[in-house]
Amino acid sequence: MKLASLKEGGRDGTLIVVSRDLTRGVRATGVAPTLQAALDDWQRVAPRLNALSERLNDAHPHPNPPLDGRGAEAFALDMAALAAPLPRAYEFVDGSAYLPHVERVRKARGAEVPESFYSDPLMYQATSAGFHGPRDAVLVASEDWGIDLEAEVVVVTDDVPMGVSATAAGAHIQLIGLVNDVSLRNLIPAELAKGFGFLQSKPRSALSPVLVTPDELGAAWHGEKLHLPMRTWINGQWFGATECGEDMQFSFAQLIAHAARTRPLVAGSIVGSGTIANHDTAKGASCLAEQRTVETLRDGKPSTPFLKFGDVLRIEITDAHGHSIFGAIEQRIERVGG
Template identity: 30%
Template sequence: MKLVTFEAPQKRARAGFLLRDQVIDMEAISEGQLPSLMADFLQEFDRYFPLALQYEAYLLNQDYSHNWELMRQKQQTYAFSDVILLAPLTRPSSLRDFYAFEQHVRTCRSHRGLQMIEEWYQIPVFYYSNHQAIIGPDRVLERPSATSELDFELEIACIISKQGRNISANKAEEYIAGYCVMNDWSARDLQRQEVKVGLGPAKGKDFATSLGPYLVTKDELEPYRTKDRYNLAMKARVNGKLISQGNFQDIHYSFGQMIERASQDTTLYPGDVIGSGTVGTGCILELGTNVQPWLESGDIVELEITGLGVLRNTIK
């Protein structure tokens, strides 16, 4: 199932799911049995998700075309072209971003004249980003005024669906609602200055993170599974030009291992977002400005991941 948060004419943000070329308002179609907000849906995911699947199956199994106009009149469904997609979760309860692809870490360190360190292979590490600065698909990114080195980062994020503490890696899947594309925007000059002090990144990262275009529940990714990872091609384009290609299955640490680390002696909550870190070649810092200059106003960045769709943003 592809879960979305959307705005429709005369309606503020609503939770729904995609069905062919339609966006189904889950609260309206269920007559209140399902919630109107994605945050509430995630709070009781184990109860609401099976019910949402029942409504999806019912609609797919019916010859509902003759009822479509009536459903639209009841504001139960909308043509995809008539809604605005927001980030699937507009205000996560937290945002942790890991550093889990070895190629990205190794290449970026080598650009600074540094070797890989033993500690990276011992534990998956993460930083906290700004969970109040989330933007969705096809939104405009306001370029930070202080940067001249704006970068994208091609990542996958998982969204937590159940409260847990000290979760083992082999139990972590029980706590995942699904996955989406993530763009961890970075102001590299600000980041470089901060980390020299021994803290950060902070201002180099906290102006925006893109999530979307939808939250794909983990059952849809089963055809791509390879043990505890997924065979998902990851691509980045700037102004229509393909500049990066990678694959999620090359990640060093699985999401299970990341969740185990994140939940060690602390509690994860429904709506927490966990990013994978950047796939190999998935940013300008790694590729080099001879391949792609730093992003400028008017540039269009598209991140595409098999099964998860395309996350597109324009730089202002």
């Protein structure tokens, strides 16, 4: 099933079930008011949401019969009316599972990759107090901060016990989606030099229009990895089609186990893959920092600029038939207060 949230009903939105083709939705408030409420009681609620999803996908859109016992009817889906599926989350931990990116960045500055990076995931505590909707603008005060997109896959968990093994962690993945994990690249060096991690350099991110259950992905989801290309465009120009299933050093089960080593994860926790990157640079990139690093290694200096006000980015994954799975994240870069 596919789940989303409308921009109504308060800061956590209103939970809706979305049709497989992303054209229709139905309010799921008769089952759970918000996606977080559903995740808090997932084992009981998920079968009811799935039944609503089956009725929505089986129903002909004209006319629209009530799809639940409270008279909820299907409606045409408007992507601009969607908040992030989880407008705010208890936790967002972001990994860096694609080591080709790490290797290239370090090579560009003449540094080696520590051996531990190949066995111990990189991860940081990301911003979770608010996520942008899939059509919301990226608001930034200055172009000088080095505005960058980062196209990633995310998973959403149910309650994960502390110390869970990687073998058991996969069973706690309940939903999968995309994120544009915005970075302000020119603020990062000074922050990391303090030795205390990201803060100002990592503003709010945007989630894909819908999150989907693993069964929606079929054979493309195995080994706790998504085996499809991450497609990105900037101002309508192709930027990359990096393969999510290739060169991913750590699976999502391994990332979850790493995050939960010393603490449990509560239902609704989001775990990110990090920017998708492949050894084969012909596939393009999923962030500008990656493309600029490739150019530096090839030409001695970067030639691709960071994002400017007015630029529009698009992030999407399609199935083998070209159908959008999660819907597209499409955002314009705008000056805050502008």
